[in-house]
Amino acid sequence: MSERIHSRDNEIVVREHPRSPVAEAYRSLRTNLNFISPDKPLKSIIITSCEAGAGKSMTTANLAVSMANNGQKVILIDADMRKPMVHRFFELANYEGLSNVLTGEIDFEEGIKETDVEGLQLLTSGILPPNPAELLGSRKMEAIIKKAAELADIVLIDTPPVVLVTDPVILGNKVDGVIIVVDSHNTQNEMLVKAKEQLDRTQANILGAVLNRYPAQKGSSYYYKYSYYYNSYQS
Numbered sequence: 001m002s003e004r005i006h007s008r009d010n011e012i013v014v015r016e017h018p019r020s021p022v023a024e025a026y027r028s029l030r031t032n033l034n035f036i037s038p039d040k041p042l043k044s045i046i047i048t049s050c051e052a053g054a055g056k057s058m059t060t061a062n063l064a065v066s067m068a069n070n071g072q073k074v075i076l077i078d079a080d081m082r083k084p085m086v087h088r089f090f091e092l093a094n095y096e097g098l099s100n101v102l103t104g105e106i107d108f109e110e111g112i113k114e115t116d117v118e119g120l121q122l123l124t125s126g127i128l129p130p131n132p133a134e135l136l137g138s139r140k141m142e143a144i145i146k147k148a149a150e151l152a153d154i155v156l157i158d159t160p161p162v163v164l165v166t167d168p169v170i171l172g173n174k175v176d177g178v179i180i181v182v183d184s185h186n187t188q189n190e191m192l193v194k195a196k197e198q199l200d201r202t203q204a205n206i207l208g209a210v211l212n213r214y215p216a217q218k219g220s221s222y223y224y225k226y227s228y229y230y231n232s233y234q235s
Contacts, residue, residue, distance in 0.1 A: 043155060044155040057085035065117050086122065133166050141171070169198050169202055172203075
């Protein structure tokens with residue numbers, strides 16, 4: 001790697017370091033997604049992880065910016081109504097959002113926020129509800145995903161870790177595909193297997209995995225880089 005990038009948890013690398021190998025990795029992920037279903041382009045994708053702290057929200061935000069930079073109209077939905085992070089990447093308030101739309105307090109159009117990235121809109125999580133799983137499993141959530149898919153080229157949805165809560169499993173069969181973010185240092189093989197099994201129960205379309213925080217060697221020292229790979233689970 002030509003430059004050492006110590007990506008912070010609230011940093012959009014694609015925007016801050018657009019020429020870095022890390023940003024290029026996000027662009028490769030974007031390209032893979034565009035080609036994975038050429039006859040029927042993916043319209044809605046969930047990004048989840050096996051455990052907390054794997055970098056799923058960072059991955060979601062960077063992928064969304066990369067897609068918007070490529071000319072796609074993107075709607076990013078933060079469906080992590082337990083520990084929402086996405087609004088922080090774009091320095092937006094989170095007083096109203098998905099939970100408020102689901103409970104009928106505001107309309108979908110009122111909840112959508114413009115970001116400083118052209119072509120990218122964000123529906124933040126909103127006020128944290130006591131029953132996120134029930135809200136995400138409602139018909140209204142299906143309607144929100146459908147509405148967003150009508151307005152955008154691609155809808156990206158950030159969800160909580162699949163092994164910890166049922167939220168991603170509930171949403172799994174409501175979208176075109178699921179991506180699992182894997183922490184190279186903390187995600188155990190059995191956790192990944194469990195995540196896949198849980199998603200398989202609802203016949204979710206697992207598109208692949210993103211390997212995060214992979215150690216790379218430069219000279220005699222090790223440093224962290226964010227590495228992304230795309231493996232189909234359909235084989």
